Amino acid sequence: MPLLPDEPAATIIGTGERAGSPEITVVVPCYREADNVRPLVSALEIALAGRDWEVIFVDDNSPDGTIEVIRQLAWANWRVRGISRIGRRGLSSAVIEGALASSARFIAVMDGDLQHDQTRLGTMVDVLAQDRCDIVIGSRHVEGGDNAGLANAWRHALSNGGIRLAQMMLPVHVGDPMSGFFALRRDLFVRTAPCLSGQGFKILMDLILSAPEKVRVEEIPCTFHPRAAGESKLDAVVLLQFVDLILEKLFRGWLPLRFIGFATVGITGVGVNLIVMMLLRFVGMDFGPAQVISTLIAITSNFWLDNKLVYSDRRLRGMGLLGGFLVFLLVSAVGAWANIGIVQLFRAKGEGLGQASAVGAIIGVVWNYAVSSTLIWKT
Ligand code: GDD
Numbered sequence: 001m002p003l004l005p006d007e008p009a010a011t012i013i014g015t016g017e018r019a020g021s022p023e024i025t026v027v028v029p030c031y032r033e034a035d036n037v038r039p040l041v042s043a044l045e046i047a048l049a050g051r052d053w054e055v056i057f058v059d060d061n062s063p064d065g066t067i068e069v070i071r072q073l074a075w076a077n078w079r080v081r082g083i084s085r086i087g088r089r090g091l092s093s094a095v096i097e098g099a100l101a102s103s104a105r106f107i108a109v110m111d112g113d114l115q116h117d118q119t120r121l122g123t124m125v126d127v128l129a130q131d132r133c134d135i136v137i138g139s140r141h142v143e144g145g146d147n148a149g150l151a152n153a154w155r156h157a158l159s160n161g162g163i164r165l166a167q168m169m170l171p172v173h174v175g176d177p178m179s180g181f182f183a184l185r186r187d188l189f190v191r192t193a194p195c196l197s198g199q200g201f202k203i204l205m206d207l208i209l210s211a212p213e214k215v216r217v218e219e220i221p222c223t224f225h226p227r228a229a230g231e232s233k234l235d236a237v238v239l240l241q242f243v244d245l246i247l248e249k250l251f252r253g254w255l256p257l258r259f260i261g262f263a264t265v266g267i268t269g270v271g272v273n274l275i276v277m278m279l280l281r282f283v284g285m286d287f288g289p290a291q292v293i294s295t296l297i298a299i300t301s302n303f304w305l306d307n308k309l310v311y312s313d314r315r316l317r318g319m320g321l322l323g324g325f326l327v328f329l330l331v332s333a334v335g336a337w338a339n340i341g342i343v344q345l346f347r348a349k350g351e352g353l354g355q356a357s358a359v360g361a362i363i364g365v366v367w368n369y370a371v372s373s374t375l376i377w378k379t
């Protein structure tokens with residue numbers, strides 16, 4: 001069934017005529033939130049009663065059938081829209097796509113797990129409508145705000161560390177730069193969108209850092225509730241993506257960040273190779289087989305790390321994990337072979353071993369990266 005109620009085949013139940021775009025679009029990224037979307041829509045109905053609003057859920061093909069619940073809601077209510085992404089993951093990129101699908105004057109972004117206080121939305125939009133600021137943030141770290149919903153002490157510590165780091169980078173003071181609850185004019189979002197990284201969770205920080213002009217920020221106190229159902233998706237990969245976002249902003253435009261990640265994984269591979277080699281030699285294996293085994297293990301660990309971290313937002317190109325690994329193996333072998341050839345060539349020209357190896361390694365990693373990015377993992 002089509003998602004959008006204005007498509008001719010859509011069954012619109014119990015709704016009146018609707019012309020034009022609403023004033024407010026609430027963008028809600030959701031992954032495995034099947035039990036939360038229905039209560040959220042009911043809560044929005046109450047919180048935004050009397051206002052002209054819609055909600056766009058952006059789901060990444062959740063295995064719990066979140067999108068089916070969204071469809072059912074959309075059939076009955078024109079205010080509910082959905083975007084279903086397949087083969088993609090990520091909170092920030094989901095928010096970007098949802099916001100770009102809006103034609104409203106204002107965009108509000110909130111989580112789909114009822115942790116954000118939807119009763120603050122009206123005030124947030126009013127602050128924007130009065131042009132008191134460009135981005136209004138539902139903040140846990142201003143007078144009257146509360147962070148009760150963070151699961152444990154570890155999350156509190158992590159969150160505080162992240163806030164310090166973020167504050168050092170931001171051009172304006174923000175008490176809660178890690179908030180996932182904020183609102184802004186759509187035109188500002190649209191103008192900033194081409195510069196957003198779309199990685200990880202930190203869309204608000206990215207927006208403030210990437211906006212074409214210095215933004216005026218206002219924070220209004222909010223309570224962060226404990227999660228209603230389901231579980232948090234903030235994991236180690238999301239944390240790395242946060243570090244990634246910071247590096248990307250620092251190195252803006254110099255080097256593709258994915259390449260830096262890929263090269264770093266390559267360096268860990270060299271370490272793995274050496275350690276396994278030493279262990280095998282230690283237990284008495286001959287140099288030849290020990291070299292083959294340690295190289296295979298290093299390539300396997302590189303593949304695993306690349307898949308989990310460097311290309312976590314991408315899919316293996318229709319060949320499954322094993323197929324992808326075999327191509328990776330082949331590409332790495334060609335890279336290693338080219339590497340050795342280049343080292344010998346430079347040595348023959350009288351260069352020192354150090355320079356020759358450096359050139360060989362750089363050409364090897366660039367080759368591996370170029371082929372991996374195009375042939376193995378697709379966008
Ligand atoms: N489409 C999509 N794709 N949505 C996602 C994905 C994804 O890959 N990952 C998470 N989400 C959705 C969740 O379904 C939820 O609605 C929202 O994004 C927030 O994700 P949670 O997994 O609930 O994150 P959290 O509660 O740990 O983190 C929240 O609090 C942090 C501060 O402590 C978020 O609001 C963060 O942005 C915030 O920094």
Ligand code: MN
Nearest residue numbers: 111113115232
């Ligand atoms: Mn949450």
